[in-house]
Amino acid sequence: MNLLNYFLTVFISLFLVVDVISNVPIFLSLTQSYEQKERKDMAKKAIFIALLVQLLFVIFGNYIFGYLGIKMYSFSIAGGILLAIVGVEMLFGHKTRTEYSENGSIGQEEDKAEEKENITIVPLAIPLHTGPASILTGMILFNHPERFAIVGKEFYFYKALFILSTILVYLVSLFILLRSDLILKFLKPIGMKVITRIIGLLILALSVQFVINGIKEALG
Secondary structure (H helix, E strand, C coil): CCHHHHHHHHHHHHHHHHCHHHHHHHHHHHHCCCCHHHHHHHHHHHHHHHHHHHHHHHHHHHHHHHHHCCCHHHHHHHHHHHHHHHHHHHHCCCCCCCCCCCCCCHHHHHHHHHHHHHHHHHHHHHHHHCCHHHHHHHHHHHHCHHHHCCCHHHHHCHHHHHHHHHHHHHHHHHHHHHCCHHHHCCCCHHHHHHHHHHHHHHHHHHHHHHHHHHHHHHHC
C-alpha cells in the first residue's frame, strides 16, 4: 500500500467511525436553546477539542494507558456511562443543566455560559466526535503501519500523513455541523421535541452497546 492509499484509508476509516452525519441531529437537539452564533461557536470548540483529544490519545495513548494501567474496555464503558446520562435526560424531556431562562439573573446567565462550555466538551466533543471507537481505530492505524505494508523510507512519512488525514476528517465534520442550521429551519418546535426523544433513545441504546462491548472485551 502506498502513502496515498494509506492517507485515504485513514480518512475513510476515521470519517466513518466519527460518523458526524449521525451526530448532526444530536447536535441540534442539544443546542436548540442557543442562538445560531452560539451553536456555531460550540461546534467549532467541540471539533477543536475532539481533534486535540483524538491526536493526544493516538500519539501517546499506549503510554498513557500503560502508565495508568487502563484498558481500552474501561474507556469504552466510561464513554457509555457518559452517553447514558445524556440519553436519559433527552428521552424523558428533563430540563438539563444546559437549559436556562433567557431572562434569568446574572447568576443564571453565568451558569448558562458555564453549562454551554460543559456541553461543548461532554458530550459534543467527547464521546460523540472522539470516543472509544475513533481512538481505538486511530491507535491501530497510527501504531501499526506494518499492517498496511508501509516499510522502508515510507515508514518515516506515515505519521505526518496520519495527522493530516485526521485533521481533514475533523475539518469536514466541522463544515457539516456549521451547515446543520439548514435542517433546523425546516423543523417546528414540536418536531425538535420529537427528534430529541428519538435521539435520546438512540443515544441510550448506543451507550448500552458501548458498555456491552467493554464488558465483552474485559471478559474475553
